[in-house]
Amino acid sequence: xxxxxxxTFIIIGALFDLFGCIGLIxxxxxxxxxxxxxxxxxxxxxxxxxxxxxIFGLTAAGMKAFLCALFILITSPTSxxxxxxxxxIAGVKLWEGSVVxxxxxxxxxx
Amino acid sequence: MxxxxxxxxxxxxxxxxxxxxxxGAVDYQSIVAGVVVxxxxxxxxxxxxxxxxxxxxxxxRYLWAILYIPIFLWSCLLANLDVAYRVLHPLLPIKPGIVKxxxxxKSKSAITALANSITLxxxxxxxxxxxxxxxxxxxxxxxxxxxxxxxxxxxRRFENLLERIFE
Amino acid sequence: xxxxLIIVFISCSFMCLYRIARGPTASDRAVAMDILGxxxxxxxxxxxxxxxxxxxxxxAIVWALLNFVGILALSKFLEGRGFED
Numbered sequence: 116x117x118x119x120x121x122x123t124f125i126i127i128g129a130l131f132d133l134f135g136c137i138g139l140i141x142x143x144x145x146x147x148x149x150x151x152x153x154x155x156x157x158x159x160x161x162x163x164x165x166x167x168x169x170i171f172g173l174t175a176a177g178m179k180a181f182l183c184a185l186f187i188l189i190t191s192p193t194s195x196x197x198x199x200x201x202x203x204i205a206g207v208k209l210w211e212g213s214v215v216x217x218x219x220x221x222x223x224x225x
Numbered sequence: 226m227x228x229x230x231x232x233x234x235x236x237x238x239x240x241x242x243x244x245x246x247x248x249g250a251v252d253y254q255s256i257v258a259g260v261v262v263x264x265x266x267x268x269x270x271x272x273x274x275x276x277x278x279x280x281x282x283x284x285x286r287y288l289w290a291i292l293y294i295p296i297f298l299w300s301c302l303l304a305n306l307d308v309a310y311r312v313l314h315p316l317l318p319i320k321p322g323i324v325k326x327x328x329x330x331k332s333k334s335a336i337t338a339l340a341n342s343i344t345l346x347x348x349x350x351x352x353x354x355x356x357x358x359x360x361x362x363x364x365x366x367x368x369x370x371x372x373x374x375x376x377x378x379x380x381r382r383f384e385n386l387l388e389r390i391f392e
Numbered sequence: 393x394x395x396x397l398i399i400v401f402i403s404c405s406f407m408c409l410y411r412i413a414r415g416p417t418a419s420d421r422a423v424a425m426d427i428l429g430x431x432x433x434x435x436x437x438x439x440x441x442x443x444x445x446x447x448x449x450x451x452a453i454v455w456a457l458l459n460f461v462g463i464l465a466l467s468k469f470l471e472g473r474g475f476e477d
Binding site for chain 2: 131134135137138141142143144146147149150151153154155157158159174175178179181182189192193195196199200203209210212213214215216217218219221
């Protein structure tokens with residue numbers, strides 16, 4: 116029974132990983148790609164780790180999976196924020212269809 | 226005080242990492258090694274740890290944090306379904322832009338938690354954080370470019386709970 | 393089902409490699425590196441379930457840590473560079 120629930124979580128997580136990577140291919144500019152890929156891949160990998168926690172139970176391996184899921188949930192948005200900030204400073208343009216860019220207006224004002 | 230709290234946190238992480246309770250017997254050697262390692266680590270790094278250690282003692286904060294976890298996970302799941310819809314749609318329904326919002330949170334840990342929550346919830350991602358409480362958000366479907374209305378839509382969902390947890 | 397998981401992970405990795413090869417700017421390549429690192433963590437976990445070996449999970453934790461530190465260093469490096477590749 117535990118195996119069945121765990122493998123269900125793992126397959127859902129793998130599907131979310133796949134959606135994130137399709138987003139990495141299809142979306143037009145860097146910020147959209149970063150956004151789609153970070154969200155989908157973070158929750159997908161956390162789903163896989165949660166499934167392995169359910170399969171292994173309360174053993175050393177299960178606790179390592181739990182710790183790894185917590186760690187990814189904290190660090191992945193931080194690295195996404197660092198990459199977005201760095202590429203905006205380096206001058207990567209937004210897509211042509213973008214509506215507003217308040218950050219560029221404010222940095223040019225100063 | 227601050228060293229003691231860091232010691233406890235490191236010991237919890239160590240015990241989760243080695244997990245000495247498997248097989249019915251408790252492995253005391255691993256626990257003693259963990260106590261020695263976290264004691265010396267907290268002696269060395271204690272000064273760098275946190276600005277306000279007295280906040281760790283409030284019991285109410287942990288209750289609000291437990292309430293925060295299901296709300297966060299639910300909006301995370303909604304964000305993933307939203308991204309899957311936008312990616313698999315053949316016309317790519319996106320209207321991106323960077324908007325500016327204002328938060329009333331002050332402490333650094335609260336702003337970090339707010340930025341991370343915004344990054345993992347539907348359609349938004351933090352690009353830049355200023356010192357005076359302004360955040361620049363990349364939004365995949367811009368509904369409002371105005372500061373006040375965008376704040377109302379993006380930030381208010383989390384701000385009340387995070388204020389109770391971190392401030 | 394095992395074959396399905398393997399196919400999903402291999403196609404994810406090839407999509408990331410496509411973005412690393414084709415990305416117009418250096419930042420695009422950094423984003424694809426970040427995503428590829430997290431996918432490798434997921435692959436390690438699936439391997440640990442299929443083979444019932446525990447050390448793959450230790451590999452996953454160490455890989456996640458190194459990926460985070462590497463991406464932070466890479467973004468600090470990208471801040472000082474221009475738009476051209």
